Amino acid sequence: DGGITQSPKYLFRKEGQNVTLSCEQNLNHDAMYWYRQDPGQGLRLIYYSQIVNDFQKGDIAEGYSVSREKKESFPLTVTSAQKNPTAFYLCASSILGAGSQPQHFGDGTRLSIL
Amino acid sequence: AQTVTQSQPEMSVQEAETVTLSCTYDTSESDYYLFWYKQPPSRQMILVIRQEAYKQQNATENRFSVNFQKAAKSFSLKISDSQLGDAAMYFCAYRSVYNNNDMRFGAGTRLTVKP
Numbered sequence: 001d002g003g004i005t006q007s008p009k010y011l012f013r014k015e016g017q018n019v020t021l022s023c024e025q026n027l028n029h030d031a032m033y034w035y036r037q038d039p040g041q042g043l044r045l046i047y048y049s050q051i052v053n054d055f056q057k058g059d060i061a062e063g064y065s066v067s068r069e070k071k072e073s074f075p076l077t078v079t080s081a082q083k084n085p086t087a088f089y090l091c092a093s094s095i096l097g098a099g100s101q102p103q104h105f106g107d108g109t110r111l112s113i114l
Numbered sequence: 115a116q117t118v119t120q121s122q123p124e125m126s127v128q129e130a131e132t133v134t135l136s137c138t139y140d141t142s143e144s145d146y147y148l149f150w151y152k153q154p155p156s157r158q159m160i161l162v163i164r165q166e167a168y169k170q171q172n173a174t175e176n177r178f179s180v181n182f183q184k185a186a187k188s189f190s191l192k193i194s195d196s197q198l199g200d201a202a203m204y205f206c207a208y209r210s211v212y213n214n215n216d217m218r219f220g221a222g223t224r225l226t227v228k229p
């Protein structure tokens with residue numbers, strides 16, 4: 001079955017450490033997204049990518065970085081510059097120019113500070 | 115920028131009864147797409163229903179239907195014959211026609227279903 005796989009499910013970060021969240025999709029989607037979810041808030045867009053080797057900042061990109069070396073993969077790095085990284089992170093994908101087609105989501109990664 | 119407001123942080127419904135979740139949005143665009151997503155405790159976001167703004171007819175998917183009031187910028191979700199499996203967070207979302215990458219989510223409504 002096609003879908004989006006996020007790993008790990010749980011991740012702990014030490015002070016000053018960079019951590020990378022994995023997102024892989026086999027839906028053959030061109031567009032991929034990273035969202036951050038905090039309690040009482042909706043999903044907020046961190047980064048998105050429409051094509052390999054290209055990506056754009058979302059509303060809250062500071063302290064995060066991404067890469068898109070393969071169509072299937074869109075890893076997110078939470079850098080030490082992100083001072084409040086504790087949150088639930090969701091990866092999504094969609095066809096390009098999705099219109100009414102929905103974004104498909106992974107199961108998420110919960111990141112906590114040690 | 116467009117904003118999406120869900121004014122009910124929590125709702126509850128008795129099993130087999132009907133509940134309506136509210137969503138309003140702010141936009142100056144005339145064409146757009148609206149979605150309701152469900153996030154159960156497993157945390158995966160699942161599409162419940164979608165609506166194209168140019169369509170006057172309200173979307174329906176089995177027990178789920180929407181009341182789309184374009185002039186009022188309102189997009190409520192009605193769940194009929196509620197089931198225990200409907201318990202989840204529900205998010206309303208707006209997507210611009212002009213920028214498909216710009217999807218705005220409300221803060222969510224937590225729905226509890228009582229047996």
